[in-house]
Amino acid sequence: MSVDVLVFGGGAANKVASAAAAAGKETVLVEKGPLGGTCLNRGCNPSKMLIAHADRVNAVRDADRFHVDAAVRGVDTETIVEEVHGTLGGVAEGMADAKRSEENLTFVNAEGEFVDDRTVRAGGTEYTADELLVAAGTRPLVIDAIDGIASVDYLTSDDALRLRHPPERLVVLGGGYIAAELGYYFDALGTEVALLEMEETLLPREDGEIAERFTAVAERRHDAYTGYRVTGVEETDGTVTATAESADGEVVEVAGDELLVALGRRPNTDRIGIENTAIETDDRGFVEVDDRLETSVDGVYAAGDVIGQHPFKHAADHEVEVVAENLLGGDRTVDYRGISHAVFTEPQVAGVGRTESQLQEAGTDYVVGRAEYADTAMGRALKLDEGLVKVLAAPDGEVLGTHLLGHEASMLVHEATLAVRHGLSVADVADTIHVHPSMNKVVAAAFADAAAEL
Structure with missing residues (x-):
């Protein structure tokens, strides 16, 4: 069966299938599991929902520091897990129902395998497409070298x-x-x-x-x-x-x-018959792409975790926007400037740009600005005994990197994300009026400290 576009993977890439179909292209979306990919079903969504419960438990246990007499009398983990996955399962099913109703789009909920550069066999049918997107994702890495x-x-x-x-x-x-x-x-x-x-x-x-x-x-x-x-x-x-x-x-x-x-995680390229194509992979199995996210085969693109660039859902969202535009005749390239990340523990960790060791290895001149959460009004209000914002800046004030450990670091990092992506200086951020006594004042203090070092 010949089609215009085939999308191999139903995570963030399902948006590309919808965009192509909406543009009038006969499109096939192949995904063996529930739609939404790793993030919705096995990654960031369920983990953050579960961690939200952990945060509540720890807040109760920490209440004594605020002179509140409270105790955790029990945690119904079974109900928590069922609720989380029941909610997300409903979201995935809703996505599948929506895809099945879209004009020009065929959703094949089955395992797929490449037959050649432009042909994928799935659900008992071979689909040959003019253009393809490979977004087969990754899975947990298990190292066989560990004895036993x-x-x-x-x-x-x-x-x-x-x-x-x-x-x-x-x-x-x-x-x-x-x-x-x-x-x-x-x-x-x-x-x-x-x-x-x-x-x-x-x-x-x-x-x-x-x-x-x-x-x-x-x-x-x-x-x-x-x-x-x-x-x-x-x-x-x-x-x-x-x-x-x-x-x-x-x-x-x-x-x-x-x-x-x-x-860690490994790409699923060993499970999709990519050896039957001329699509090149690196020595770890990740698909190699250019800055338009096109593979070594003309008209075949790749995005998401399977390319091994930035294994974050927000990176994949950017990548599929680029691919969708290029599939529809555009000429867009990826732009990873200012891509940040976060670790959702308590305290949280977040970062954007280069680390201090990366700057040292590259021989780049830089200054460091720091601010401790505990030295801010909100830090004292929340009785935070741990927290740091660290800013790395070039001698001309360019923000090279910002790294945080502390309460809500995943939100605070976005000021620095804007600065790195749009070329703002440390003075630009430090001179911006911040709400008092918001937690963001610690970000302002770190940028001011960096500016003072210039």
């Missing part, structure tokens, strides 16, 4: 987000944002959490100072073993034990009732 991993029952983030009964003890392999967020969530439910991370800090991709301070916070909640590489796991009588070794040869053994593997 194939012989034990383990959780991935997909499983952990649906766990109706939290374990008493949880061992987490990894210390990135998935490990940090799920560790925070399960800790709030009363689980004893142990994290094993091969780098010297948790969240090792963050600015080093922020990562160190986050690690110190996490160590007050969890057993955090940083600088330890996991070498093996084994399971005996329902107890899973992970063995890890430091660079100097020190060995630790950490036991728990459940094992969560949170070591």
Whole structure:
């Protein structure tokens, strides 16, 4: 069957299918799972909804600091999990119903596989398209080199987000944002959490100072073993034990009732028959694209996590806008300037632009501005004992990067996001009148501190 456009993947890319169909192009959307992709079904949506419950639990436990007598009498985790996934399942079903009603759009809810550069077999039919978008996403990475991993029952983030009964003890392999967020969530439910991370800090991709301070916070909640590489796991009588070794040869053994593997994600290109095409991938399996998001095959585009650029839903949203425009005759390129990110623990972590180590490695001159949450009126009102905004600026005042650890960092980072994307100086932000005594005053203070260093 010949069509104009085929979209392979129903996450953010489903918007491209709708845009093409609305423009009168005969379009096919192939997605084997529920629409909405990882974010809606197995990622940011369910995790943040669950974490919102963890925040409420911790707020009650923290009430005594505000001289409020309160206690957590119980947490109905089973109902929480059912409610979260029931809500999101309804959203996904609604999306599917909407797609089925769109003119010029055929939604194939089945597994797909490339037959050649422009042909995909799905649901028993072969569809050949003039133009295609590959948006097949990623899945949790499990490292086969860990001795015994194939012989034990383990959780991935997909499983952990649906766990109706939290374990008493949880061992987490990894210390990135998935490990940090799920560790925070399960800790709030009363689980004893142990994290094993091969780098010297948790969240090792963050600015080093922020990562160190986050690690110190996490160590007050969890057993955090940083600088330890996991070498093996084994399971005996329902107890899973992970063995890890430091660079100097020190060995630790950490036991728990459940094992969560949170070591990153891998592209799904090995499951979609991409070897039957001339679409080029890198050595990790991510699809290679140019700045228009076109692959090595003319008229075949790729977007989202499968290209391995910025594994965030907001990046994918930008990418599919670019692809939709190009499919309809445009010539738009991606622009990742000012793309920020956040980790939704408490305190939160957020960042935009380059880190201090990246600037040092590049030999870039810079100054640093800092402000502590505790030194602001709202920080004192909320009794915040942890929080930092760190601004990195060029000698001419250009904002090179901003990194935050603290309450609502995911919202506060957007001032810096605008500055980085639109070339504002530290003085531009510092001179902007901020509401008093809002939490944003800590951002203004950090930018003012950077401006004073110029």
